[in-house]
Amino acid sequence: MSDVIKRGKSWQARIDYYDKNGKRHFKSKSGFKTKRDAKLFTSKMIVDKQTKQFVSNKPPYFYEYFWRWFKSYKEKVVTERTKLKYVNTYKTIKKYMPDIRIDEINREKYQKFIDDFGSNHARETVAKINSHIHACVKDAIYDEALTKDFVSRTTLVFDKSKKRKVDYLNEKETIQLINHLKKTRNKRYASKYMILLAVYSGMRLGEIQGLTWEDINFNFKTIDINKSWNAEERKYQPTKNESSTRIVRVNDEILNIIKELKSNDDKIVFKGQFNTIPSSRAVNNVLKKSLSELGIIKQGFHFHSLRHTHVAYLLSHNVDIYIISKRLGHSTISTTTNTYSYLIDEYKNRSNEQIESILNDMNIYTNKDTKVN
Template sequence: MSITQRKNGTYEVSISWYDSLGKRRTKSKRGFKTKPEAVLGEAKLRLEYEEVSVREKVDQQDTFAEYFKNWYIFYKKPKVSKVTLNRYQYTYNVINEYFGNKLLKDITRANYQKFIVKYGQNHSPNTMKMINNCIKACVKNAVYDEEIKKDFTYNIELISNRDNVVQVEYLNVAEIKALLNSTISKLNPRYTSNYMIVTAILTGARLSEIAGLTWNDINFNFNTININKSYDYFAKSFKPTKNKSSNRIIKINNTLCDVLKELRTNNTDLVFKNKRGLIPTSNAVNKALRARLEELNINRRNFHFHSLRHSHVAFLLSQGIDIYPIAQRLGHSDITTTTRTYAYLIEEYKDKNDAIIIAGLDKLSAEKAPTKVPAKSDI
């Protein structure tokens, strides 16, 4: 039995069983106003599916949407982050809206490609890639469990609308300096949001990585930060970093060291936990960030806390830093991820780098070759 309280306060119940082939099946029902009602609803749901003939009928008639939902709840929900879970929920809503009651076994590659074409006309490449990846994993599982014979996502051509791509905003060098100086001038250990903003500017770390820092992770003798975990705001506990390559040790400057030392007065286990025992949420740090930007008359429509990571990269590129050490600092497994994510930034500095290359080549060709001393055999 599973009873889950949803965001709107209502409850959802689900039951599971194994069919004659040993495959796990599930059924759920939502909309219960109280937990006692949910318990009663679960009991009724279980009674409905106690009859073997009813279960077998349901086993053979899973809709695409139902199968996807049951799959991600039982296989993905226990081990993925809240953000990733939201992606599966979003994908389920899309499937349910487009395919409705169409059975999983009746979906063909042609059906799926038509869906991709139709939905992709009004959605960005990233959205389409996300949806397709979620569905591909589910369909692969269905093939493995012999629910369907073929993978209908195989070799599908992704269609998307590039006009829907939201260009990530970042700050130029002057704006980064202004934001950094302004935020530092307003630091107060009682309010740690500003400290997190400064840390993001000077490290390029993700919000969850910053929130998860403990004092043991900071080495003030060697000016380093050890990023080895992140913070789960929903569970209020630590969780692994985004991936293995995200575990890294990065160098920090004296300014950040001095800023972080101020927070020791809070006498807390986590660096950015305030005296009330709270770590600023995403909403809190973004509210503080917007306030700093408004004070500086900096207007960026799509700028948020994660944009500080992009601004950090922009600043490093402006200083002529090579893409490889930038990738290591960001925690990317290889430079492919970095170049793909920040292609638009790299392109902006292409002219500057080309000028440096040409200047170097001009210097090389301008140097006179050493005069050759004729050998005796040449005389």
């Protein structure tokens, strides 16, 4: 609450506030020449409870609001890797929209941000940041900090030359790697078993690290992915998101290989000779060495590339993209198609040839019964 009071020939602005115990206090400022000036001051200022000084009552900058939203609603429930992505979005908003307050931003200003940022960034990068901001905006509307969804009906702009190409092994290389790992595996070292499972299942590294024997149903040939392993904090944590919790079907061969690691005194599937779960660095070193021994040169190929390899293999055998999306634990099929658009385009020509063959067959059957008069 605030009011203005006439003090002799000038006006005084007075603003009240409550301390942490709920006790009411007043802070005033005198010397305003007109009542209007005093009222304008009270409309723009509040009292900081800590310093007991007047501070601006302006709405926060949008990047400030985004950061508060992230700390309140996202930080506690996402993985460390995902947190870094939100931090990157925050830094991007601050860099490109440093002076725009939450009550000032609109669809036109946001489109300009997308235009500027997207001009030299890949589609995947722009889409990820846009999705973070859109989630924040929807919550802001719910909390009545905003009245309109300014992200809706804007157009994603991106640099087509920066289209990300996922790194994967072709079918021949995949078979070579599988055979090599089978021949050289040693149950005292879990890394090669983890690599094999990644190729066969498309699971993420944290999901594989977090597997326990109760997650594997050898009768139904399924793996229940219900948690992930946090290597930094050495503890289990939820999967990347809700859709990542899933059950995937595998085959007898990989299950029989994994079964070699089973012991009676441990619930964890993948443990190395030092009774620890192999780290990202450890499995990537084994993967890099294995590829080198096979003469397969793939710069930048790492454990997550095995997930891409799994997708490439399924696509090459005409598995439906919707089924692949569910298998990967993606929340929407668009996530899959955007991530693997490069791979999908590669197999498009094969599909086109198949379609042409089908149409030719149609002509064969119809021409039999068609006569030209």
